[in-house]
Amino acid sequence: MDASVDLRTPRSKNDTAMLQKMTDVWQQILRDDDGRRALESLKRAGFPVLHLSPRDPTFRKPCWADYIAGIPLVPYQASRRRMYMKGSSLASSSITRQLRSLSDDLRDPFCDVSIRITKDIPPSNISGVVQQLIETADFIDEFSKWRWTTRHRNPRNALIAELRWTIRHRTGRPHDAELSALIDAAFRAAGVKNGCYIDASVLDRIEKREKESRVKATARFRFRTEVSRS
Secondary structure, three states: OOOOOOOOOOOOHHHHHHHHHHHHHHHHHHHOHHHHHHHHHHHHHOOOOOOOOOOOOOOOOOOHHHHHHHOOOOOOOOOEEEEEOOOHHHHHOOHHHHHHHHHHHHHOOOEEEEEEOOOOOOOOOOOOHHHHHHHHHHHHHHHOOOEEEEEEOOHHHHHHHHHHHHHHHHHOOOOHHHHHHHHHHHHHHOOOOOOOOOOHHHHHHHHHHHHHHHHHHHHHHHHHHHHHHO
């Protein structure tokens, strides 16, 4: 089942449709015996979310109901990394295409972006076409010196990893039985007949891979930028 939408798009009909799907899934979880018991167990353990309801289909400022209801609705896709070193990106694509690409990545809630620039450009009021042209030219010249890396996370695994980490942080242990029951109930609520049960070992691996991928991406970026600078 693929009920995902482009999460980078500003508030739109897609967002409204996604929010409705998430709300429907959440209401079904609350009516599901296993899902309800899991939520009540988590509440007693110190992670109360029963009173919440989905509110942010873009996942920019989500609540935990967004995470749980969104798991079966966001896409499952392999994570990927890419580095853009100074000058190298300009040889294969136009500057404007790179600017749009970076803008999309910055607006993607499941993409981590790290940027290093030689100096910060202070904001200023642009008045008149001449001033716009000058500032745009200056910005493009500065942009050609940027180095950045993007790490597109697997949206579904990212939600699961963050949810598991937070449950453990709030309650002292990951409560994998309850989390698995919630995920299974969410998939059934989204229309997957047999649900999707994920055991504790897989949940642990999802969280660890998410952390390891983030650490490795940061370390590799720092190493490459130091080599490039030297």
